[in-house]
Every structure is written in structure tokens, then in C-alpha cells.
Amino acid sequence: MSRVVRTESATRSRERLLQITALALRGLVRTDLPNGQLRDRLAFAGLALDEIASSVNDTCTAWEKRGYWVKADRFRADWGWVEQPRQNLRATLEAGDLDSAAGHAASLLVKLAAVHIPARLQAATPWEGAWRQWLEKPARAAGRSPARG
Numbered sequence: 001m002s003r004v005v006r007t008e009s010a011t012r013s014r015e016r017l018l019q020i021t022a023l024a025l026r027g028l029v030r031t032d033l034p035n036g037q038l039r040d041r042l043a044f045a046g047l048a049l050d051e052i053a054s055s056v057n058d059t060c061t062a063w064e065k066r067g068y069w070v071k072a073d074r075f076r077a078d079w080g081w082v083e084q085p086r087q088n089l090r091a092t093l094e095a096g097d098l099d100s101a102a103g104h105a106a107s108l109l110v111k112l113a114a115v116h117i118p119a120r121l122q123a124a125t126p127w128e129g130a131w132r133q134w135l136e137k138p139a140r141a142a143g144r145s146p147a148r149g
Contacts, residue, residue, distance in 0.1 A: 010055050017055075021048040022112040024127045025105050035098070036131070042101045043134035044127030045108065046093055049086035056082070081111060093134065 092101035
């Protein structure tokens with residue numbers, strides 16, 4: 001079995017996930033959003049938060065193996081804001097309460113308000129099919145997700 005080579009750094013991956021999550025959530029302010037698209041956008045945000053949390057954990061684990069415990073602790077503290085919206089969104093999506101999930105997403109959108117979305121991403125719709133992914137993902141409780149943008 002060969003090694004998996006990642007061409008994108010973890011930092012760039014987190015930045016990209018924040019950008020496309022902000023793009024997905026900014027579309028929630030539209031009142032004429034169909035229910036299917038609302039579910040896709042919310043599920044995508046949940047999957048992206050899972051992946052961000054996993055990335056933070058992987059980065060900190062690598063630093064701890066090298067003895068950089070303080071650096072890892074600071075990094076976890078800097079990204080600690082992800083966990084609460086992640087849990088809230090997961091709980092409401094699993095309960096099927098889209099209204100509450102949209103409320104949690106709105107509070108997350110406040111945190112992502114400063115995220116710059118490049119022009120090349122403006123027309124992208126990476127959240128399409130995310131609801132199906134959300135339903136099919138058995139390891140979502142373990143913090144892993146296939147969300148890719």
C-alpha cells in the first residue's frame with residue numbers, strides 16, 4: 001500500500017473549508033431557498049466543521065509527537081470555537097430540525113463574517129448532494145467527513 005500524498009497543506013485546507021462554508025451559509029439569508037437546498041447547505045456546513053475539527057486534531061497530534069505541546073495547546077485553543085457549532089449543528093440535523101439547524105448556522109455565519117470568498121468560488125456549489133453524504137456517513141460521529149470543495 002502506498003503513502004497518501006497531500007498536495008494541499010492543512011492550513012490551506014482549513015482556509016478553503018472556511019471559505020466554502022461561509023459561501024454556503026451566506027446563501028441561507030435568502031427566503032426563497034428550497035427545502036432540499038437548505039438541507040444540503042446545512043449538511044455541508046456540518047461535514048465541513050467535522051473535517052476542520054479533524055484537521056486541527058491531526059495537526060496537534062503531529063506537533064505533540066515532536067514534543068511541541070504548548071504549540072499544540074495554543075492551536076487547539078485558537079480553533080476551539082469550531083466544536084460548539086459543530087455539535088449544535090450535528091444534533092439538530094440528526095433530529096431533523098432544520099429551523100434550529102438554520103439558527104445554529106446563522107450564529108456560525110457571524111463567526112465567518114470576516115472570511116473572504118474569492119471570486120473564483122462565487123459561482124461554486126460544493127454543497128450539492130451534501131445531505132445524501134450526511135445520511136450515508138456512518139463515521140460522522142467519530143469526527144471524519146468526506147466534505148470536499
